[in-house]
Each structure stands twice: as structure tokens, then as C-alpha cells.
Amino acid sequence: MSFNDAFNLKTNPFRITPAISSDEIIWAGFSILKEKLERRIKRSIKISNxxxxxxxxxxxxxxxxxxxxxxxANTLQKLAESVECKPPYSLVFTLPKGKEPVYDIFTSVIDKLDIANIRDRFSDVSFNLEADVITKLTDNLLIQSVLKAIVDPNIDKSLLKKYLYGSATKTEISSINKSAHTDILRSLNKDNDYILLLSGLxxxxxxxxxxxSTIIIWIDEFEDIAILSSSNIDKTNNFLREILDNTPNNLLIFVNLTQSALLGVSDLGDYIYDSVRSRIKERINFELPSKDELKIYLKDILKEYHITANDENNYFPxxxxLIDEIINDLGNVSLRSFNEALSLLLELADMDNKQxxxxxEYYHEVKPEIIGWKNE
Amino acid sequence: MSKINCVLDACSIINLISIDEDDFLIKKLFKCLKLSICEKVLKEVKCNIFKKENLQTKKKEVDTLLGQLYHYVVSDSTLEKDCGKDFFERIHKIANYKKENGEFYSSALALYLSQYEEIKLFFHTDDSPAKNEFQDFFITHQIGGIEDTADLILLIYRLDDKFLNKELIKFLDSLFAEYAREVAACLKELREISSFVNSNAKFRKKGNLKNLIHKLIIKLESHDFSHIHELKRDLLEVNDPILKGFVQKYEAVFMLDPSSQSKNNFLNKIRTLQKKAKKENIYKII
Structure with missing residues (x-):
């Protein structure tokens, strides 16, 4: 019997975490956490701060x-519709660990910037972007010129991206200036340039x-700030402070930080300076799940993956x-460890042709393979 | 130039080039020390240096530097001419070391130089296990000392009156980040391997492997590098291509296993030196 038929599952839902493909990214259980994050996002969609x-x-x-x-996109669309606003512009990237963190962040944003789409969206706004926004947000003429070029449909998109990446020649820059009637006289090459341009954008x-409605940036693996050189810790903190100061409206930054042996609460001050810590509006704790939370999570995720609905047993297969016993045996573990244990149990049952x-009883047989090795 | 002789291993050369800015360290290295490098080390440098991402965009400058290193190479044939064709074979036996790597040929070169030039010298390497293996050889033959890249930077700082304390702090910091970054990348990949192994029925009977990976993760998370060399050996014994590739890729991390005499690992040592430098507890008379 195939996996699907035997277990009434489209596939093994616990196989790889976190999910990568958009279709596999669902939210299961943890409603309180979800509400906290949704509330924070909806607030940013609605309010300017x-x-x-x-x-x-x-x-x-x-x-x-x-x-x-x-x-x-569809998660954000639903949240925006619930507060009758336009959807946010969202980005996720990991904390850069190279020698030029601000440039790396800038590049991450530019990599995802769909210039054609942006220009299209600005085509029917009620305001004059240049007169009402660009000339007022900074007195830096270079930044003003670059922003104008980004939204100008006459400028070749690839050429513009070349400039933004710092690889345009002088001739190419001249050609941008000619088409957009701008005065771009040099490349962007300092951290301050990148920060000002991003905040302007x-x-x-x-x-x-x-x-x-708002910009949402997720910076993942922020705990890696502990391994950066002092100079790059400075630059990273400086980036966060400056981008928030220069973008006082409509910017929401989430920083994901894993606590570890190297980076506990008491160490935060060494890596996140006062000037940034003072700007943290909220700290959302991702706690280890309780037994009840794990069970609700499991029911939700199985419901999503069941081929045909099973109202008699929400925990099928x-x-x-069995789940109660697994949770007791695992003890206080992360969601990831819980997923790994269930994934292995499913795979073993499939391999051994279990109904x-x-x-x-079968779980008792294979328990050493799932959990027992941790006690060796 | 001082009269201090140094033999350099590939990892020390690569790390110095990687953390250097505008050839600051390299120029002082050439100026202050009498350097010697064996052929094998130069080959290893050329083979591995562009694995450093930050150096991939500086190929031209790095190639120029590598060209300058030729000047300091002492060829194997010179040693064989002076000491006999069986010179390296004898070193293998005496040192009880079978591998044909940069550490071996550097130690042989160090022995040769110490006796032919009647000097004591320092061999700089960040490979802690190799340091352990050759410690006895160096002591027995009174060659000198085996030190690491942090020690080399301190030495250059001591010898060059224009090398400022703030620059020392900066370079020690960069050296720390160089290794810490590698450890972080290693840990991330190891967690992915762990997830795969823990959730895949193919590894059902491999409780030992899961336990091994679990132990290594705990050590790397807390920067406890003691005995990770043994864990590396155990990983290789599993004979899985993914694990073999992983171990090869993160060889530099496994080299952080501190010597049996020292409980302090390389990363902690750099942090301690940084603190001393910040408190201005490193005294330069001249």
C-alpha cells in the first residue's frame, strides 16, 4: 500500500522544517503567537509609526x-484586507556575515526589487512623487536623483540595477542622467549612501x-551578530538605528534571535547597543511548546495534509x-524535535508496512530508534 | 628586520591575508621576520585561499601576494640535497607521522633550519591537533616553539613600532570573526544534517551517528572544541559521503580542538588577548 493510501496523507508533513515552498508554508496551532504577530503587522499596516x-x-x-x-503574499493580502488597506511590501533575509554588512543588506533589498512592478504601481497615485516626496525627504541630491531614476519609466531597468549594484560604467551613468534628466555624478559606495537610499525608497x-501600506523587514539568524567583528557589530547596529531614524513612518523590522549558550539575555547588551535596544517596541517570546499546544498544532497540520477528512480521529494516522505518550517521552522539546520524531515514526511505519x-506497541518497538539514542 | 625566524603553515598565511587590510599585516610580516615556507604549504595556500569568499573578488591582489611568497620558499630538493634523499622518510619515522601535509613538511623544514642555521625558531599554525602531534618532536630536537596566528600577529605588533594598539585589537577581532563565522556556518549545516538524519528512516539503525551529531552540535553551540577531533574521526568512520564532505568542508573548525596541555581553545584565547590589548596590558618598550 502506498504512503498516501496507508496514512491518508498527501505527503509526510513533518519531513522538512521550516518549509521552503510557498504552498507548504502553513500555520498550524500556536494561535496566541500568531495573533501577536498579526496584531503587530496590522498595526503597522494601519498606523504610520x-x-x-x-x-x-x-x-x-x-x-x-x-x-x-x-x-x-496571500497572508499579507488577507491581513491588509481585514483593515481595509493596501498590502505591505515584505522582505526576509538573514543577517549578513561578510565584511560589508550594510552593502549586503542593500543588495538583498535590490535583488528583490521589481522595478517594473514598482513603476506600474506609481502610475496612478494621487500625488506627485518627485515634488511631494522625493525632493522633501532628503536634501541629498544624489539620493534624490537615484530615486527619480528608479521610478522613471524611461530608464532601462537592467542599467539601473547595474548602477545600484555598483557595476555601472561612467558611460552608463551618463546615459541614465541623459534619459532621466538627473545628476548622478558618482556611484553609491558608502554605508550612508545605502541607508539613505533604502530609507528614501x-x-x-x-x-x-x-x-x-508599510515595509516589513525580517532579519533572520540575528544571533550571528555575536560572531561578527567589532567593526561589523558597530555597522549592523548603526544600520538599524539609522534606517529607523531616517524612515520614521511605515517601517516594521522583525529581528529573529535564537538564544544559545553564547548569546543569552544578559549578553544582548554586548551586541545590540543601547541606541538600538531603546528602539525595540516589543519582544515576542517563542516559548517551548506545551503539551496542549503540540496537540493542537498536530491536529491542524494533519487536517491540512489529510487526503480525505477524518472526523473520528483528528490524529490519524x-x-x-500514542501522541500523549510520545510527548511525555520527548519531554520539554522544541517544535522541531517534535516534528523530527513524528517524521521518523511515519517513515519507519511506512518502511515496516504497518497499518x-x-x-x-509498534511505537514501543521503535522507540529506541526515535528517542532512545539521546540517552546513549 | 629582526633575527626571529618563522616557518608558516598554510592556515596562518591564508588567515593573515584574509583579515588583512591594504596589505598592512603582510608588509610588516615581510619586513619584521625571517620567513621560511615549504613547497607543500605554498601549494596548499594556492589550493585553498580562494575558498575564502571575501578573497574571491581580490584575485589579482592575492595572486600578487602569492607571487611574493615564492621568495621565502625552501624547496624540498634543497633539504634532500643537504640531508639525504631519505630525509623526509626519516622524519616520518622519528615523528611517527604518516600524513604528507603542510604541517609535516613545515616541521621537517623547521628541523633543517634550526640545525643548519643554528637557531631556534617558531612554527605558526592554527591546526591544534597537528600542534599536539609535533610538540614532542619540536621539544626533543630543540627546534623552538609551535604557535598560532594570534601569536604571529602579537609578534609583528611587538616588532613594528608603527603597529598601534588599536590596530592590534582590530586584527585580533577580525581573526576571531574569521573562525567564529566558520563555526556558525558549520553549526548551521550540521543542524540541517541532524534534521535529515533524525527524520529519515534510512538512518533508523544509526543511533550512534545521531548521538554523535547531537554531541557535536552541543559542543559547537557553546564553543567548546575539546575532543571534537575525536568526533570528527568517528564521523568519518561512518563512511557516509555527506558526512565526509561536511568534515572536509569544515576542516578549519575541527582544528580548533585545543591541545591536551591547554584547556583554552583558540577562540577563547583570541578573546582573552583582545581584553588584554584593550586594557593596554601588552607592553611595548620601544
Whole structure:
């Protein structure tokens, strides 16, 4: 019998976490956490103030999955519709660990910038972008010129991206100036240039919330700040402070930070300076799940993956009794560890041609393979 | 130039080039020390240096530097001419070391130089296990000391009056980040392997492997590098291509296993030196 037939599952739902493909990114259980994140996002969609939020929890607690889930276009669309606003412009990237962190962040944003789409969206706004926004947001003429070029449909998109990446020749820059009637006299090459341009871009994209309601940035693996050189720790902190100061409206930054042996609460001050910590509006804790939370999570995820609905046993191809025992045996573990155990149990049952629901006796047989090795 | 002789291993050369800015360290290295490098080390440097991502965009500058290193190479044939064709064979036996790597040929070169030039010298390497293996050889033959890249930077700082304390702090910091970054990348990949192994029925009977990976993760999370060399050996014994590839890729991390005499690992040592430098507890008389 095939896996699908035996277990009434489209596939093994626990196989790879966090999910990568958009279709696999669903939210299961953890309604309180979901509400906290949704509330924070809806507030930013509706209200102008910029915010910095710290997401804090152990490895495998769902921070990266949250970033991916709330970065999905249809998730954000639904949240925006619930408050009758335009959807946010959202980005997820990991903390850069190279020698030029600000440039790496800038590149991550530019990589995802769909210039054609942006230009299209600005074509029917109620305001004059240049007169009402660009000339007022900064007195830096270079930044003004670059922003104008981004929204100008006459400028070749690839050429513009070349300039933004710092690889345009002098001739190419001249050609941009000719087409856009701008005065771009040098390349962008300092951290300050990148920060000013990003904040200018974000301000344009969210002006009057007509194109996008807010910018959402998720910075994942922020705990790696502990391994950066002092100079790069400075630059990273400086980036966060400056981008928030220069974008006082419509910017929401989530920082995902895993606590570990190297980076506990007491160490935060060494890596996140006062000037940034003082800007943190909220800290959302990603706690280790309780037994009840794990069971609700499991029911939700199985419901999503059942081929045909099973109202008699929400835990099919497991039983509630079996799940209770697994949770007791695992103890206080992360969601990731729970997923790994269930994934292996399913795979073993499939390999050994076991009927579903999986019997508790079978679990006892294979328990050493699933959990026992941890006690060796 | 001082009269201090140094033999350099590939990892020390690569790390110095990687953390250097505008050839600051390299120029001082050439100026202050009498350097010697064996052929094998130069080959290893050329083979591995562009694995450093930050150096991939500086190929031209790095190639120029590598060209300058030729000047310091002492060829194997020179050693064989002076000491006999069986010189390296004898070193293998005496040192009880079978591998044909940069550490071996550097130690042989160090022995040769110490006796032919009647000097004591320092061999700089960040490979802690190799340091352990050759410690006895160096002591027995009174060659000198085996030190690491942090020690080399301190030495250059001591010898060059224009090398400022703030620059020392900066370079020690960069050296720390160089290794810490590698450890973080290693840990991330190891967790992915762990997830795969823990949830895949193919590894059902491999409780030992899961336990091994679990132990290694706990150690790397807390920067406890003691005995990770043994864990590496155990991983290789599993004979799985994914694990073999992983171990090869993160060889530098496994080299952080501190010597049996020292409980302090390389990363902690760099942090301690940084603190001393910040408190200005490193005294330069001249």
C-alpha cells in the first residue's frame, strides 16, 4: 500500500522544517503567537509609526517559519484586507556575515526589487512623487536623483540595477542622467549612501499608504551578530538605528534571535547597543511548546495534509493516546524535535508496512530508534 | 628586520591575508621576520585561499601576494640535497607521522633550519591537533616553539613600532570573526544534517551517528572544541559521503580542538588577548 493510501496523507508533513515552498508554508496551532504577530503587522499596516520588534526563542521554535509565513503574499493580502488597506511590501533575509554588512543588506533589498512592478504601481497615485516626496525627504541630491531614476519609466531597468549594484560604467551613468534628466555624478559606495537610499525608497513606497501600506523587514539568524567583528557589530547596529531614524513612518523590522549558550539575555547588551535596544517596541517570546499546544498544532497540520477528512480521529494516522505518550517521552522539546520524531515514526511505519492508525506497541518497538539514542 | 625566524603553515598565511587590510599585516610580516615556507604549504595556500569568499573578488591582489611568497620558499630538493634523499622518510619515522601535509613538511623544514642555521625558531599554525602531534618532536630536537596566528600577529605588533594598539585589537577581532563565522556556518549545516538524519528512516539503525551529531552540535553551540577531533574521526568512520564532505568542508573548525596541555581553545584565547590589548596590558618598550 502506498504512503498516501496507508496514512491518508498527501505527503509526510513533518519531513522538512521550516518549509521552503510557498504552498507548504502553513500555520498550524500556536494561535496566541500568531495573533501577536498579526496584531503587530496590522498595526503597522494601519498606523504610520515605524517599529522594531525582537523575536526571541530557542532553536527550532518557529522564528524562521513565522518569517516565511508572514512574508507570503496571500497572508499579507488577507491581513491588509481585514483593515481595509493596501498590502505591505515584505522582505526576509538573514543577517549578513561578510565584511560589508550594510552593502549586503542593500543588495538583498535590490535583488528583490521589481522595478517594473514598482513603476506600474506609481502610475496612478494621487500625488506627485518627485515634488511631494522625493525632493522633501532628503536634501541629498544624489539620493534624490537615484530615486527619480528608479521610478522613471524611461530608464532601462537592467542599467539601473547595474548602477545600484555598483557595476555601472561612467558611460552608463551618463546615459541614465541623459534619459532621466538627473545628476548622478558618482556611484553609491558608502554605508550612508545605502541607508539613505533604502530609507528614501521605503518612504516613497509607503507615502500616504497608496502603493504599499508599510515595509516589513525580517532579519533572520540575528544571533550571528555575536560572531561578527567589532567593526561589523558597530555597522549592523548603526544600520538599524539609522534606517529607523531616517524612515520614521511605515517601517516594521522583525529581528529573529535564537538564544544559545553564547548569546543569552544578559549578553544582548554586548551586541545590540543601547541606541538600538531603546528602539525595540516589543519582544515576542517563542516559548517551548506545551503539551496542549503540540496537540493542537498536530491536529491542524494533519487536517491540512489529510487526503480525505477524518472526523473520528483528528490524529490519524496516529492516535491521541500514542501522541500523549510520545510527548511525555520527548519531554520539554522544541517544535522541531517534535516534528523530527513524528517524521521518523511515519517513515519507519511506512518502511515496516504497518497499518494505520499506528499502534502504540509498534511505537514501543521503535522507540529506541526515535528517542532512545539521546540517552546513549 | 629582526633575527626571529618563522616557518608558516598554510592556515596562518591564508588567515593573515584574509583579515588583512591594504596589505598592512603582510608588509610588516615581510619586513619584521625571517620567513621560511615549504613547497607543500605554498601549494596548499594556492589550493585553498580562494575558498575564502571575501578573497574571491581580490584575485589579482592575492595572486600578487602569492607571487611574493615564492621568495621565502625552501624547496624540498634543497633539504634532500643537504640531508639525504631519505630525509623526509626519516622524519616520518622519528615523528611517527604518516600524513604528507603542510604541517609535516613545515616541521621537517623547521628541523633543517634550526640545525643548519643554528637557531631556534617558531612554527605558526592554527591546526591544534597537528600542534599536539609535533610538540614532542619540536621539544626533543630543540627546534623552538609551535604557535598560532594570534601569536604571529602579537609578534609583528611587538616588532613594528608603527603597529598601534588599536590596530592590534582590530586584527585580533577580525581573526576571531574569521573562525567564529566558520563555526556558525558549520553549526548551521550540521543542524540541517541532524534534521535529515533524525527524520529519515534510512538512518533508523544509526543511533550512534545521531548521538554523535547531537554531541557535536552541543559542543559547537557553546564553543567548546575539546575532543571534537575525536568526533570528527568517528564521523568519518561512518563512511557516509555527506558526512565526509561536511568534515572536509569544515576542516578549519575541527582544528580548533585545543591541545591536551591547554584547556583554552583558540577562540577563547583570541578573546582573552583582545581584553588584554584593550586594557593596554601588552607592553611595548620601544
Amino acid at each position: 515605524s517599529s522594531l520588534i525582537l523575536n526571541w526563542g530557542e532553536y527550532g521554535s518557529g522564528k524562521t517559519h513565522s518569517a516565511r509565513y508572514f512574508n507570503k 521605503f518612504t516613497c513606497l509607503t507615502y500616504k499608504k497608496e502603493v504599499f 496516529f492516535t491521541e493516546h 494505520a492508525p499506528i499502534a502504540i
